[in-house]
Amino acid sequence: MWATSACPVVSGGKQVAGAAYSDTYRLMREQLVALRKDAGLSQAQLAGQLGKPPSFVAKYELGERRLDVVELLVILKCIGAPPEGLIDLLGRDAPANL
Numbered sequence: 001m002w003a004t005s006a007c008p009v010v011s012g013g014k015q016v017a018g019a020a021y022s023d024t025y026r027l028m029r030e031q032l033v034a035l036r037k038d039a040g041l042s043q044a045q046l047a048g049q050l051g052k053p054p055s056f057v058a059k060y061e062l063g064e065r066r067l068d069v070v071e072l073l074v075i076l077k078c079i080g081a082p083p084e085g086l087i088d089l090l091g092r093d094a095p096a097n098l
Contacts, residue, residue: 022095023093023095024090024093024094024095025063026063027089027090027093028086028090029060029061029062029063031086031089031090032060032061032075032086033061035076035079035081035086036057036061036079038079039079039080039081041079043057043058043061044057046075046078046079049078050074050075050078072086
């Protein structure tokens with residue numbers, strides 16, 4: 001029988017609500033903001049390229065919305081950033097377990 005409670009993520013002895021709040025996910029969000037700005041794009045401009053409202057970009061940058069891998073790849077393509085760079089950086093920072 002499966003337990004009904006969610007298994008929390010444990011990082012550095014602290015329990016957090018989920019992977020969206022992990023240090024690695026925070027790093028990904030920070031990198032996406034920096035890459036967008038380096039590309040000279042506002043949130044509204046990027047949202048227009050994505051065919052989404054500006055709130056879409058604002059919410060994932062603030063951690064209020066999670067991105068799936070396909071969304072991440074499309075965002076990186078729109079800002080002209082190769083996915084390998086971000087994945088390599090996140091791989092170095094990722095914890096050993098969830």
